[in-house]
Amino acid sequence: MHEGSKIVAGRLHRFALAVATLVAAGTIGASASAQGDEVRVVMVASTDSPVAGEEFQVQVEVRQTAGQPGLLQEPSFAPLRITGTTGVRHMQSFQQVFGQAPVIEIRTVVGYTILADQPGVFTIPPAIYRMGRRSISSEPLVLKVGGTAVAPSGAVPSATATTAGNFDNYAFLRATVDRTDPYVGQQVTYTLYLYKRVDGHVDMQRQPSTDDFWVQDLLGPHRQPPPELQVVQGQRFEVHVIRRLALFPTRAGSLEIGSAAIDIDTTSGFAIFGGNRELLTRESPVIRIDARPLPAGAPSGTIVGHVVLDARLDRNSAQTGRALALTVVVRGDGLLRDASITPPIIDGLRFEAPAVQDRVDTPNDLVGGERSFTWQVIPLRAGTFTIPPLGLSVFDPRTARLESMTSQALTFTATGAAVVDDAPVADEPDEPEDEPAEADNIRFGPAARHAEMRRRVAPFHARAWFPFALLGAPLLAVLAWTLRFTRAGLAAMRERLAARPSPKRHRRDAKRALSASDPAAFYAAVAALLHQALGDALGERTIGMTHSTLRELLQLRGDDDLAGRVVDELDAADFARFSSSGASTDEMQRTLDRADALVARISSLPRAEAKP
């Protein structure tokens, strides 16, 4: 009872100690955490007396221990200009004493290179560091700029008629077009820029609407230009081109390129530990285009741009009824997909529907390329045929002139008998549901002209016999090796059995020798029979033992009579093996009977453990 009380007291003591340790650790942790919430924002200038026209540095430093990383809101330096920025954020983790959780210190240093164009006293408002809902501010910075005024410099996006942007201190979208009064079918290059000073994932929320334009994207996935740096209203921005489109007005009048919208997710990576998502949404302004109509008399399918035509035949002679290939290539710049050429009607020739291929190139963001028309021309009778120049109406927007471009005339000869024109009546093609513009330069086919019409059959591996057939292979190998081991095992067993001495075998040998009247073999078998029986009884081989030793061994077993008889019988057998008197069959039979009696007595001896 007394021992039990001591044990309980000891356990209570240890429990109290553990609780005290936990409370202490918690206190230290809480204290560290309380200290960790401290954030310090300091803004300093590299000089107290900067001079107009000379650059100087302003540095904003944020030190933060624990808490989530925040966002530094840059102070407005206007009318001073920022000509350069450097930024760095260090994160350092160090261990508290007593093995508490590590504390992370975040140190953010942003340096600004500032240029004042005129002297004066300027107050830079505090730099603000936002941590979720908390804002920590630095002291404002008062700068007394000396010297004399200098002319301002620096690129600011012009506010021309073709440019529109909603300036914002952190990020804004700017859209430009290279012309606002194009002709119908003339290219207008629209570029959407993103100006940003914050890091974050940019997500396009809305594309600019281009309902009255045919659109060609000029920026493929591998043609994104690298961002540039630009200073706008004294602030340094990273400028990304996020859209560049070639727009071709499809009708005359006032057209609109709609507003694009993006989201910039500035949420820190640490937000996975909690915290608010910080999303900046920006929209680009709408741009209006006044599209001019083509001059009166411009036929449908007029190309606005510059093109040349080239026509060729694949050969100059053909059999009647056999097709020649007539190819006309329209090459140049402009919206060539509008190009359409009508083949002439020539008596004795049949023109099949053309195969049209397009290749769109955009060198220097100018859409062009080539469109080729290939007709299968079938001569229906013999003779020499001339395909007249094929023409296309082209409007040059620079000279505002409409002209007709033509290919050269082509001549070929057809020979053979006249054939009947059995062309099927062409019907209207299917109207595509929603034809994407990009489908033009990708072709599918050619279609197979013949099919064997194979029926669906179950695959071989799914047929019932397949697993069994597959299983047969390993079974075959296993069977072969089992057989091999079985055979080897049987042979070894047979060998072992054959090698193992047996009294019965010796007696059988003796009987066989008796029948054959072979005294030497008989007495050898009798001796072996006795030795085998002795060996089994005594646990050691007796062959080779002197008879006196054998006698002693048997006497030690307490049977002197047996010892004498066995030794006598062995002596007699040894003698008889080399003596002719032992050859009598009766004597041999009697010897065998005696040996049997001795074996029986030896077998009744207590067994000894076998010796190696």
Added chain:
Amino acid sequence: MTRLLTILLALLVGASSASADSLDERFDRALRALDAQHPAEAARELHRLVGLGIDDPDVYVNLGIAEAESYRYGEAMVAFERALSLRPSDDVARAGLDNAETMLARRRADESGGTATVEGPRTLASFGRAFPEPVASFGTLGAAYAAALALAALAFVRRESLRLALGTTAVVAALLLGTFGVALAGRARYGGLLAPGIVVTDEAEVRTAPDARAPRVATFREGERLDVLSRHGAFYRVATHGRPRGFVARRAIGTY
């Protein structure tokens, strides 16, 4: 009796010949529709052929072309995949598949305002597609028996030179068995997979249960590849990388 048998035989022969004509006619009709730029009509005819049990690579190639020219690139991808499954060396089908994927990626990029790529089939499935099914099946069987016979012979042969030859044969056969076996595994869709699939509609909603009213957990877009795990009425249970498993309406998925 003999007369009756003769009539029956004639009827059977006539019926089979009529059926063959009908299939060829359908194929020709589809071809003419394709030539005349009626891809939707061609696709309808070719779908009918497939519905009649035709499993021919040329039919699938033309179906893929017809679907692609109708701007149904998901359906086109399924058709080209089926053609490639039957004839892996078909260049037209391979180019068609690549083009359909490119067109879908472009469309997606235009819609999302960024670049987009279409994920290719899984590695195992691609490898499985590298061999026609009979080659993969009989290659596996042949290699298995070659290896087994060589091993079996090794059990009895004592001549050293012969044993060396048998050992080499066994190793080579085992390598071939591995190659054909992996290809067959890719084709046979082991691992509980019913079939690889492709989304053929603009969007396919993944739901938590095979019920159109069940909560939606993800959305697939046309051309996205997924693994069809099992069939549940009008729904497939599907899985793909990086998305939760769920149930998608069967009409939105094409399997190959």
